[in-house]
Amino acid sequence: MSDNNKAQGHAETFDYIVVGAGSAGCLMANRLSADPSNRVLLIEAGGRDNYHWIHIPVGYLYCIDNPRTDWRFRTEPDPGLNGRSLIYPRGKTLGGCSSINGMLYIRGQARDYNQWAEVTGEDDWNWDNCLPDFMRHEDHYRLDPNGDADPEHRNYHGHGGEWRVEHQRLKWQVLEDFAEACVEAGVPRTRDFNRGDNEGVDYFEVNQRGGWRWNTSKAFLRAAEKRPNLTLWHSTQVQNLETRGSGEGSRCTGVRVQRPGQGEVTARASREVILCAGAIGSPQLLQLSGIGPADLLQAHDIPVVRDLPGVGENLQDHLQIRSVYRIQGATTLNTMANSLLGKARIGLEYLLTRSGPMSMAPSQLCLFTRSSAEYDYANIEYHVQPLSLDAFGQPLHDFPAITASVCNLNPTSRGTVRIRSADPAQAPAIAPNYLSTPEDRKVAADSLRITRRLAEQPAFAKYQPEEYKPGLQYQTDDELAKLAGDIGTTIFHPVGTTRMGRDDDPMAVVDPHLRVRGVAGLRVVDAGIMPTITSGNTNAPTLMIAEKAARWILAGH
Structure with a gap:
């Protein structure tokens, strides 16, 4: 694997560019690069996950609101919180939020996914069809040789996958x-x-292995590190997407990034750019690139590539x-x-x-x-x-x-994520609008x-x-x-800001296969695509989404 520290003196072309090495991005890079004919670039704004507190479970206390591992976002003063502003952690390191989150393995309820299937018209999103995508990467402790699985456990859980699920080691x-x-x-x-x-x-069951945090960098990325067709650029900030054309005929052709010691570099994708930057990062990057609500983009003098009013809307959180x-x-x-x-x-x-x-x-x-x-x-x-x-x-x-x-679990309040300027270094305005209904x-x-x-x-x-x-x-x-x-405080479960939907839904950002509507060569694969928030913690559903999307992408090429 080509590392961030190796010089890239000219614009390179890859088959796939994955933006964000968090929960979805690490799985996506693993699955796409498993085919040696696919040239895959994985880009992460944060550094390597070599901070010791990432791996000690209680270390989340030292990773949240730490600039080494967290974007350190804050919400806008929220009327529903009587004017208070909250810290809004998002992982900024390999493994993303799986490196700083609560490690809790919860999928949600069958009704969540059946509702997604109804909203999108795509049966592959119903519970029965999502279950295999949860199980595909799972390694559940109860299915170990000395485990205590009941007779039906194998119908709901997987064993031998990359994503370890264990019992807690204390009572x-x-x-x-x-x-x-x-x-x-x-x-x-x-x-x-x-x-x-x-x-x-x-x-709760937890994503740990032998008392250590099990993040997606360990689970999915390290397994792929020796593949010559996977390139990793960490500590690399994406400035915006490179596009060709505008309106319905537009196409995403690559990304422009700031690389340490090299300045601005362009990487091009011959097949797809896949945004896995999360429910805050992905809408921010789309808006910076001229894909989003036209009035917002024009207010910041950003040329409109594709008017998609739903980008950054529909923010939901617990x-x-x-x-x-x-x-x-x-x-x-x-x-x-x-x-x-x-x-x-x-x-x-x-x-x-x-x-x-x-x-x-x-x-x-x-x-x-x-x-x-x-x-x-x-x-x-x-x-x-x-x-x-x-x-x-x-x-x-x-x-x-x-x-x-x-x-x-199922809030009806909806918030927004909106850029404040055309500067990629400026954090977006995050307004969850809690308790507004x-x-x-x-x-x-x-x-x-x-x-x-x-x-x-x-x-x-x-x-x-x-x-x-x-x-x-x-x-x-x-x-x-x-x-x-x-x-009230957030449990750090933002979703929904690039939600999927039918073609006749004007607020849908991506189609049921997560392709950005009207922009060829571009998908979003992270928690932002959820039309409605799942009934529980959101990391496991995000991995399922990435598993399903990777399967679709590989089948399509």
């Missing part, structure tokens, strides 16, 4: 009892959130609302990690066994349930942790506590009531829980909705 008694409280409240136990109906309570319960008579991470001796013990446990708190994903216990009886499917998700703090990056509280964060405010209020009902169950009530945050003084719908705006 907490207080979380065991919270899970039992969920059962007492009517939530069923489950052994598998990934069979199409994720309602239930259990521990907003979590954190409830903190101060408890008695239990061990939590607050009490373990608030002393030098406790920290030393935690470090030694990880050093010797790759387990304990340093192997923790950000959330351990998972719960999918319904915010009210009007839903016949799970519409809210909980991330439950044996710790508490005032805000991300702040120190742990000095008292034992747990945090139960709840999010609306009555439906979302109602689910927020109801979900906080569900949290309180769970905490009142006998299995957890024995800890004498005290609602430290937000506080029982908030009771009415209006109070709880305003409260959600005061304390």
Whole structure:
């Protein structure tokens, strides 16, 4: 493989150019370069994933909002959050967001994909046809020789693929009892959130291998590193797409990039340019290249190559609302990690066994349930942790506590991603517009009531829980909705900004096979193509999207 540090003195031509070496991009580069006749260029703005905190699971604390690994975006002040602005992490390193995310393996619900099939008219997007694309790259621990798979597990999970899925390497008694409280409240136990109906309570499964983070750079890119037909340019910022023509007859012919020590370089694609830059990066790059809403482009003096009003629209995200319960008579991470001796013990446990708190994903216990009886499917998700703090990056509280964060899985609020200027170095304006619909405010209020009902169950009530945050003084719908705006934070699941749809849908950016409408030689393959957000964490669905797209691209050539 040709590396970033090898000189490229002139414009080169490849069959495929993949922009973004994140979750989708690493898989895409692997699949396309598996055919030795395909010349593939993979471009990543960030550096190599050689920062040690990327690979230690708890290291997400040191990777998020770190310029070495994160784009460090911020949202616009949001009316739904009562004027607050949030950090908006996006991975900027090999592996992309899979190098800084929560490592949680959740596919969503069958109804999500059946809805995509209905919206696009493409049956390949329904659940039954997406399932093989999830399984194709999966390596599930329960299917190991000493695994505990049930008889149907092989119908839903794969083994021997690149993407490792494991159980978490620790348990907490207080979380065991919270899970039992969920059962007492009517939530069923489950052994598998990934069979199409994720309602239930259990521990998250994680993308780790032996207590280390398993990112897509390790899983897909390193396997391809010795292929002479795969070229990697890391630490290389794409300035814009190179196009020929305008309107319906336009074609993407390559990319212009800034390379370290070389200045601006052009790379050309004889077949396709494939954007895997994510739900923020891909619409930004399209707009910078004259593909997007004509009025926005003209406002920044960018020549309009293709007027696509949907580029940067339809932003969806999961907003979590954190409830903190101060408890008695239990061990939590607050009490373990608030002393030098406790920290030393935690470090030694990880050093010797790759387990304990340093192997923790950000959330351990998972719960999918319904915010009210009007839903016949799970519409809210909980991330439950044996710790508490005032805000991300702040120190742990000095008292034992747990945090139960709840999010609306199917928000109806829609936001935007729009460039501020023609300068590729300037971050776009990200406006999620959280809680901007009555439906979302109602689910927020109801979900906080569900949290309180769970905490009142006998299995957890024995800890004498005290609602430290937000506080029982908030009771009415209006109070709880305003409260959600005061304390809600993103779980970092932006999707939808280059959504797919039928040809007669004026806001669809890509067709059902992810080709940019009216621009030949250009696709988008990342979470931005989702018409609606999946009912759960979004990394696994993004890999499925890339698997499906790679299969289509290879079949087409």
